[in-house]
Structure formats: structure tokens, C-alpha cells
Amino acid sequence: MAVSDLAALVVALPIFGSLVAFLAALVRSKSGWPVAVAATAAQLAVTVTLAVRAFGEGTITYVVGGFEAPYGIELVVDGLTGTMLVLIAAVSLGVLAYARRAGPRSNPFYAVFMLLVAGLTGMSVTADLFNMYVFLEITGLSAYALVASGDRGRSAVAALKYLLVGTVGASLFLLGVGYAYIDTGTLNMADLAVKLAANGYTATLTQTAFALIVVGLFIKVAVFPLHTWQPDAYAGAPDTVSGLISALVSTVAAYALLRVVFTVFGTAFLDANPFAHALLVGGAIISILLGSLLAVSQSEVKRMLAYSSVSQFGLIVAAISIGNVTALTGAAVHLVGHAIMKGGLFLTAGLVATETGARSVDEYEGLVKRSPVGAGVFGVLAVAMVGVPPTIGFAGKWYIAVGAAEAGSWTLLAVIVGSTLLTLAYFARLVERMFFREPTADLEPAVERADGALPDGGDLGGSDPGSASLGMYAAVVAAAVLAVALGFAVFGYGDVLQSTIEALLS
Amino acid sequence: MTDITSLRPLAAVLVSAVAVVPILASYRRPNLREGWTVLAAVCKLGLVASMVPAALRGDVYVTKLGPFVPYIDLTLRADALGLLFALVASTLWLVTSFYSIGYMRGLDEHSQTRYFAAFAGSVSSAVGVAFASNLVVLYLFYELLTVATYPLVAHDETDEARAAGRKYLAYTFGGGVAVLGGTLLVVHLAGTTAFTAGGIAGLANSDPTLARVAFALLVTGFGVKAALMPLHSWLPDAMVAPTPVSGLLHAVAVVKSGVFGVARVLLDVFGIDLVAELGVGGVLAAVAAFTLLTASVIALRQDNLKRRLAFSTVSQLSYIVLGIAVGGAAALGTGDAAKWALIGGLLHIPAHAFMKLTLFFCAGASTSRLTPTTSRTWPASASACPSRWARSQSPQPAWRASRWSPGS
Numbered sequence: 034m035a036v037s038d039l040a041a042l043v044v045a046l047p048i049f050g051s052l053v054a055f056l057a058a059l060v061r062s063k064s065g066w067p068v069a070v071a072a073t074a075a076q077l078a079v080t081v082t083l084a085v086r087a088f089g090e091g092t093i094t095y096v097v098g099g100f101e102a103p104y105g106i107e108l109v110v111d112g113l114t115g116t117m118l119v120l121i122a123a124v125s126l127g128v129l130a131y132a133r134r135a136g137p138r139s140n141p142f143y144a145v146f147m148l149l150v151a152g153l154t155g156m157s158v159t160a161d162l163f164n165m166y167v168f169l170e171i172t173g174l175s176a177y178a179l180v181a182s183g184d185r186g187r188s189a190v191a192a193l194k195y196l197l198v199g200t201v202g203a204s205l206f207l208l209g210v211g212y213a214y215i216d217t218g219t220l221n222m223a224d225l226a227v228k229l230a231a232n233g234y235t236a237t238l239t240q241t242a243f244a245l246i247v248v249g250l251f252i253k254v255a256v257f258p259l260h261t262w263q264p265d266a267y268a269g270a271p272d273t274v275s276g277l278i279s280a281l282v283s284t285v286a287a288y289a290l291l292r293v294v295f296t297v298f299g300t301a302f303l304d305a306n307p308f309a310h311a312l313l314v315g316g317a318i319i320s321i322l323l324g325s326l327l328a329v330s331q332s333e334v335k336r337m338l339a340y341s342s343v344s345q346f347g348l349i350v351a352a353i354s355i356g357n358v359t360a361l362t363g364a365a366v367h368l369v370g371h372a373i374m375k376g377g378l379f380l381t382a383g384l385v386a387t388e389t390g391a392r393s394v395d396e397y398e399g400l401v402k403r404s405p406v407g408a409g410v411f412g413v414l415a416v417a418m419v420g421v422p423p424t425i426g427f428a429g430k431w432y433i434a435v436g437a438a439e440a441g442s443w444t445l446l447a448v449i450v451g452s453t454l455l456t457l458a459y460f461a462r463l464v465e466r467m468f469f470r471e472p473t474a475d476l477e478p479a480v481e482r483a484d485g486a487l488p489d490g491g492d493l494g495g496s497d498p499g500s501a502s503l504g505m506y507a508a509v510v511a512a513a514v515l516a517v518a519l520g521f522a523v524f525g526y527g528d529v530l531q532s533t534i535e536a537l538l539s
Numbered sequence: 540m541t542d543i544t545s546l547r548p549l550a551a552v553l554v555s556a557v558a559v560v561p562i563l564a565s566y567r568r569p570n571l572r573e574g575w576t577v578l579a580a581v582c583k584l585g586l587v588a589s590m591v592p593a594a595l596r597g598d599v600y601v602t603k604l605g606p607f608v609p610y611i612d613l614t615l616r617a618d619a620l621g622l623l624f625a626l627v628a629s630t631l632w633l634v635t636s637f638y639s640i641g642y643m644r645g646l647d648e649h650s651q652t653r654y655f656a657a658f659a660g661s662v663s664s665a666v667g668v669a670f671a672s673n674l675v676v677l678y679l680f681y682e683l684l685t686v687a688t689y690p691l692v693a694h695d696e697t698d699e700a701r702a703a704g705r706k707y708l709a710y711t712f713g714g715g716v717a718v719l720g721g722t723l724l725v726v727h728l729a730g731t732t733a734f735t736a737g738g739i740a741g742l743a744n745s746d747p748t749l750a751r752v753a754f755a756l757l758v759t760g761f762g763v764k765a766a767l768m769p770l771h772s773w774l775p776d777a778m779v780a781p782t783p784v785s786g787l788l789h790a791v792a793v794v795k796s797g798v799f800g801v802a803r804v805l806l807d808v809f810g811i812d813l814v815a816e817l818g819v820g821g822v823l824a825a826v827a828a829f830t831l832l833t834a835s836v837i838a839l840r841q842d843n844l845k846r847r848l849a850f851s852t853v854s855q856l857s858y859i860v861l862g863i864a865v866g867g868a869a870a871l872g873t874g875d876a877a878k879w880a881l882i883g884g885l886l887h888i889p890a891h892a893f894m895k896l897t898l899f900f901c902a903g904a905s906t907s908r909l910t911p912t913t914s915r916t917w918p919a920s921a922s923a924c925p926s927r928w929a930r931s932q933s934p935q936p937a938w939r940a941s942r943w944s945p946g947s
Binding site: 416422427428431432438450451454457461469470471521527 | 605606607609610678679686696701709715720724726727
């Protein structure tokens with residue numbers, strides 16, 4: 034099998050896994066988890082192989098069905114894609130380790146879980162704009178279903194809101210793709226880039242296509258003020274699901290934004306259209322500032338973390354608007370870093386709720402005595418998120434800030450550097466409550482169980498409800514360790530990524 | 540001057556950070572836990588001291604850990620200035636460890652494990668600040684120092700302590716943001732932030748306005764921990780921390796990391812010639828002089844003994860900054876004047892450290908034996924406990940006054 038075939042396998046494998054997880058329920062209930070673990074582990078192996086090849090030997094291209102581009106669909110794996118692929122597989126595996134005890138446990142859940150992985154992977158590898166829309170919808174639909182898998186009414190309402198807003202986003206994206214197609218008659222990204230340039234960047238169709246696609250993706254990324262689905266979805270979803278989607282869904286949408294802005298439209302388009310640049314800069318600044326302010330005012334921990342994401346993705350959009358090698362390397366680093374930190378934080382919030390029942394900021398008082406591991410990991414991840422060196426949170430911010438300085442964007446530089454204090458504002462009050470207050474009220478440890486909603490749910494191994502499993506601890510501790518350790522690996526990563534980014538910008 | 544590649548600077552930084560793990564792990568056995576603290580303190584002092592002969596010869600121990608982020612290498616250099624600070628911090632940590640043990644046990648304080656772990660982490664960060672070879676590594680340890688000392692400030696877990704902790708975080712992280720901004724500007728202007736004796740060459744040829752902005756940001760950022768007015772108000776509030784913390788961290792390690800940062804910025808980033816040329820040395824000297832006088836006047840009016848000492852610290856730190864700034868302001872063509880001002884300023888780093896630590900130890904000894912006092916009630920305490928009063932008047936090894944001393 035040629036290496037390029039792996040690019041197709043990497044999409045097919047999770048779809049196949051999803052199918053098997055679904056069918057396995059016919060044989061035996063609760064068999065979804067092992068299937069999902071096996072498929073994801075295989076996925077991780079394949080993606081690592083692909084990433085290593087992509088970094089070592091350059092871009093890998095696969096032509097689907099033998100229809101050559103620009104007519105057929107191409108799958109392309111470069112350094113950036115490889116990064117996302119490995120991230121998706123690794124985070125999914127970590128979340129699965131967590132989900133073993135935390136649930137939900139039904140086979141349909143794992144079938145949808147694998148479908149989400151397939152959608153995210155597809156969005157990353159595809160080099161065709163319409164194909165990207167298809168995977169965007171697969172991702173979206175499976176994410177709505179996962180959010181709705183909680184057994185509370187709140188999950189259902191959150192999923193409905195997510196569905197409505199998310200569909201608007203996807204529709205805008207599709208509309209933009211349509212305009213670009215009318216303009217050029219092609220959907221292949223590389224071919225689009227050539228033809229859009231030939232048409233001239235100030236053509237109204239081109240400008241409209243850009244605006245629609247970017248705003249559509251802004252909704253998926255949850256850029257302020259298009260973020261409203263996100264806090265509800267993250268807070269309403271089961272803990273396992275919030276961990277997964279907070280780490281991956283917006284991340285891959287931001288990757289798609291980066292891909293579309295630079296591969297399809299290119300820096301020359303941004304230079305020719307001040308409004309396009311202003312759209313990105315404005316979205317970035319408003320998200321960073323207002324996301325943080327909203328986070329400070331939240332009383333529920335998961336909602337606070339959700340608003341924190343709004344702010345952090347503002348940083349990514351800022352990096353895209355700066356658009357030089359350093360800033361985009363920073364965007365890649367921060368996408369990975371944020372996924373690990375935020376996914377870890379959501380899983381930790383779930384772990385804490387399992388052990389102590391605490392879910393609101395006030396209930397976190399004195400947490401260190403009731404859940405030492407939870408409080409410790411939360412503390413480390415919060416510090417990383419604030420951007421204290423040498424964590425990966427600092428590294429990403431440093432790259433983006435240096436990029437801003439290189440480009441002479443002083444306003445953005447001030448906002449990026451100042452965002453440290455805003456991030457501190459919402460994490461400090463939580464850290465203070467966890468470590469420097471006595472617990473006030475006794476809370477009932479409340480395991481979030483799928484039993485009520487899913488007839489084939491139930492307890493595994495008969496453990497008592499208030500205890501977290503080894504897998505849950507392992508997942509959150511791994512996130513904390515990675516958040517610190519990866520900070521030291523960033524420079525080497527930036528080095529190997531450089532050629533990819535340079536190709537992207539040329 | 541030759542560079543000696545060695546892991547010694549790294550080991551000196553890490554030894555107490557590594558000790559955090561066994562300290563936390565032996566939380567059930569206080570004697571073992573404190574044993575780790577003492578062991579780490581002795582090792583640290585030994586490691587730092589072992590680099591002194593080389594420094595006196597003019598050689599520098601260097602640990603190179605490769606590139607960290609663009610433009611920045613993760614390198615530790617134990618040069619003379621750094622060793623001065625590291626030696627002060629690690630010597631006094633050993634002394635303070637014994638004092639802490641007596642103090643914490645004497646007062647039967649809660650969360651002692653957290654206390655000793657955070658203390659070890661703080662000292663690691665302080666020595667990291669000392670051995671940093673460029674602004675980013677300095678920033679790294681500067682921020683870690685904030686994180687590691689926060690648990691010590693908020694230790695009491697009272698509303699007052701938490702408020703002080705919040706203020707501390709807001710001020711010092713705010714300063715950290717200014718340092719980060721200034722560092723980014725220096726990277727932008729010069730392409731490097733590596734400390735160079737006499738200043739980074741690239742800065743001298745850059746846009747003077749941006750260079751001034753970078754200087755202002757860096758000095759403001761480090762000025763927070765150096766407690767330059769009007770950025771000082773976290774320090775008196777932080778006195779709610781246990782006395783050994785006030786002694787070692789808020790009179791020596793933390794505040795001097797700020798002063799040390801200012802010194803690095805003036806001497807090794809901009810260089811005193813450039814500072815004089817930009818005309819910023821005079822401004823800094825004026826701020827320092829103002830702080831020096833005002834803080835002393837305020838100290839006169841403080842009833843709480845530790846707050847009085849804190850304002851004295853604010854004032855004394857400005858002596859150091861003043862010396863460095865005058866050195867910078869007067870650099871052009873004034874011969875020895877600049878040199879003496881610098882030496883005087885830097886000499887005051889260890890001098891003030893020893894004096895103020897002893898004063899805090901005395902204050903703490905009275906607190907642990909008697910009820911916490913204001914300075915107005917001290918004569919009364921003196922009559923209640925004459926021997927201790929007498930002892931606290933002279934700087935004896937203060938741990939003797941803790942519970943290990945005869946009669947307690």
C-alpha cells in the first residue's frame with residue numbers, strides 16, 4: 034500500500050469503526066467502547082505514520098477514485114494537516130480512556146463518536162471546498178447528536194440551539210462555496226486559488242464568497258458575537274462530550290478557516306481587500322476581549338470554560354489576520370495547545386463533578402481537600418492557559434505575539450499580550466476558591482450516568498458511584514503533563530512546520 | 540572570560556524544584572518532609588557556592604538546553620551578577636528553612652506541606668531568575684516565581700489573605716504582561732534578548748522612541764516586584780503571609796528578582812551608555828528617589844510591625860534602583876561616578892537582604908511567642924518576656940528564639 038493510500042484510509046477507518054460499533058450492538062450491548070478504542074488506536078498509528086511522512090518527505094496527495102483534480106476530489110496531507118490528524122486521534126483516545134467509566138456507554142453513542150472523528154479527519158485532509166462542506170456537516174450533525182446524548186432536558190435544548198445555529202453556519206459556508214464555484218467553475222482549493230487570482234481579487238463574487246465562508250466558519254469556531262451556541266452546548270453536554278468537542282470541533286473549524294483563507298484566497302486577497310482583513314482583525318479583538326469578560330461573569334465552571342474558548346479562538350483568528358510564518362506557526366501551536374488544555378479542563382471538571390458533585394464556581398471552594406487530583410490538574414492547566422512559561426500556552430502566545438510585532442500590528446500585539454491578564458481574571462478566582470477556602474457545603478457526588486436515558490446503559494464492574502476510574506485520572510493527568518512538556522517541544526515543531534507554512538503563504 | 544559548559548547552573552535551579560515532589564509525598568511525616576527541605580537547601584547552597592571560584596576568576600558556568608522559542612535559547616548563565624543574587628537567596632533559604640520549621644510548628648500552622656513545597660518552588664524560581672541568560676528565560680522564572688509564591692501569600696486563607704493574594708496576582712502578573720510586551724519589542728528591535736555586557740548592540744541603532752517604550756515597559760514590569768511607587772501597594776498587603784515568607788520572599792527573593800530584573804535591563808540589555816543616551820536613566824532615578832523618601836515617611840506612621848518593615852523594604856529597594864539608575868544616568872563621560880553608584884546599588888542587594896531578614900525573624904519570634912503585636916505594644920511585650928525582647932534587639936540567629944530555644 035502506498036503512503037498516499039493512508040490519506041484515504043484515515044477517513045475510512047473511523048467511518049468503518051462507527052459502522053462496526055453500531056452493528057456490534059446486535060451481537061452484544063455495551064460493546065461500543067472496545068470497538069471505538071481499537072479503531073481510534075489504529076487511527077492514531079496511521080495518522081502518526083502520515084504525519085511523519087508529511088514532515089519528512091513533503092506533502093502527500095491522494096486522488097479519490099482516480100478522477101484527477103480539478104474535477105475529482107483530492108486529499109492532501111501536509112505538515113499542518115498531519116498535526117491536526119494526530120491531534121484528533123490522540124485526543125479521541127484520551128477521551129475514550131475517560132469515557133469508559135464516565136459514560137455514556139451505549140453503542141449508538143460510540144458509533145456517533147467515531148463518526149465525529151471521521152468528519153473532523155475529513156475536514157482536515159480534504160483539498161476540495163465542497164468536500165469540506167460535506168465533512169463540516171458530518172462533524173456538525175454528529176456533534177449535535179453527541180450533545181443531545183445527555184439525559185437531561187438541558188442537553189436537548191442545548192443540542193437544538195447548537196443544531197439551529199450550526200446549520201446557519203454551514204449554510205453560509207455552502208453559499209460561499211457556491212459563489213466561488215459560480216465565479217470560477219471549480220471546487221478544488223489549489224485550482225480555485227489560481228482562478229480566483231486570474232479573476233482579480235476585487236471581483237464582487239470573490240468578495241462575497243470570502244465573506245460568506247468566513248462568517249460561516251466564524252459561527253463554527255464560535256467567534257464573538259456568533260458564539261451563542263457554544264456555552265450552552267459545552268455546558269449542557271455530558272462531560273465526556275464537552276471534553277471531546279471543546280478540544281476538537283472548534284479547533285478543526287479554525288483549521289478550516291486558516292486553510293480557506295490562505296490556500297484558497299491567499300495573502301494577496303487580504304492585501305487587496307481591506308474589509309476582509311478588518312473582518313478578521315475585528316473578530317479576533319472582540320472575541321478576545323468580550324469572551325474573557327463573559328467568562329469572568331460566569332457562575333458555572335463549564336460555561337466559564339466555554340467562554341474562555343471564545344477568547345482563545347480570538348487569538349487564533351488574530352494569528353490568521355496577521356498572516357506571516359511566525360504567527361501561523363503560533364496558530365498551529367495554539368490550536369494543539371488549546372485542544373489539550375481545554376479538553377483537559379473540561380474532563381477535569383467532569384472528574385471533579387464525579388468525585389464531589391461540584392459544578393459551580395462557588396462549589397469549588399476547598400476543592401483541594403475533596404478532590405486533590407482534580408484540583409491539582411485544574412490548577413496546572415489553568416496556569417498553562419494563562420500562558421505562564423514554559424507551558425505550551427505560553428509558546429503559542431509567544432509565536433503569535435512575535436508575529437504581530439514582525440508585522441507591526443501594535444494594536445493586536447497589545448491585545449494579545451494583555452489577554453494574559455484577562456485569562457488570569459477568570460482562572461484566578463477559581464484557583465483561589467479551590468486552594469484557599471474551606472469547603473462550605475456538603476455536596477452529593479453525582480456521577481453523570483447515562484442509565485436513565487439509555488436502556489442498555491448500566492454499571493460496569495459495580496463500583497460505587499462517587500469514584501473516578503483510573504482511565505479518568507490518566508486522561509486528565511496526561512493532559513496536564515502534555516500541557517507543560519509540549520512547551521519544550523515547540524521549537525523543534527516550528528522548525529519542521531516552517532516549509533509547510535511557507536508553502537501555504539506563497 | 541571563558542564559558543564553562545556545565546549542568547551546574549541547571550542543577551542549582553532544579554534541586555529545590557525537584558525537592559517539591561518528596562516534600563509533597565512525605566506529608567504524613569513532618570520530620571522527613573522538613574528533612575527534604577534542609578537537604579535541598581544544603582545541596583542548593585553547595586551547588587551555587589561551587590560556582591563562585593570560577594566567577595572570581597572571571598569564568599562563567601553555562602547550561603545550554605537548546606532553542607526554546609524563535610529568537611530565544613533556553614540557556615542558563617551563572618555570571619557574577621547572577622551568582623551574587625543566587626548566593627544571597629540560597630544562603631538565606633538555608634537559614635530560613637530552620638527558622639520556618641520552628642515558626643510553623645511553634646504556631647501549629649495549617650497546610651505546612653503546601654507551605655514548604657511552595658517555598659522550595661519559590662527559591663528555585665528565584666535562582667532561575669538569577670541565572671537567566673536572556674529576557675525570556677528571565678520572564679519564565681519571574682512568572683513561575685509569582686505562581687510559586689501565591690500560595691504563601693494566601694496561606695492564612697482568611698479574607699484578608701485572599702484579598703492580598705488577589706492583589707499580589709493582579710500586580711505581579713500585570714507586571715509580567717509589561718515585561719512580556721517590552722521583551723517582544725526588544726526582540727522586534729534587536730532580534731535577540733540575550734544579556735550582553737554593555738548592552739545588546741542591535742538596540743543602539745534602533746528607533747529611539749520604540750527603544751524608550753521598551754525600556755519603560757520592562758522597567759515598569761520589573762518595577763512591580765521591585766515595589767517602585769506607585770506599584771508598591773501589593774507588598775505591605777502581602778505581609779499577611781507567615782513571617783518567614785515575608786522575610787525571605789518579600790524582603791529578599793521576590794522583591795530582589797524585580798530589582799535584579801531592572802539591573803539586567805539597564806546593564807545587560809540596554810547598557811548604561813544607551814540608557815544615558817535615551818535619557819531614561821534620570822527618569823528612573825527620580826522615581827526611585829521619590830519612592831525612597833515617600834516610603835520612609837509612610838513607614839514612620841505604620842503601627843503594624845510587619846507593615847512598617849514592608850515600607851522600609853520599599854524604601855530600601857529604591858536605594859538599589861537609585862544606584863543603578865544613577866549609574867545609568869551619569870554614564871557619559873563621568874568616569875568613576877557611574878561605577879561607584881552601580882557598585883553601591885548592587886552591594887545593597889545582599890546588605891539589605893541580611894538586615895531585613897534578621898529584622899523579620901525578630902518580628903516573627905515575637906509573634907510566635909507572644910500575641911501578634913503592633914509596635915506600640917512592644918514595650919509591654921518586652922516586659923512580659925524580657926529575655927526575648929533583648930534577644931530581638933540584636934540580630935542573633937533568630938531560629939534560636941523559636942520553639943527550639945531553651946525554655947520554650
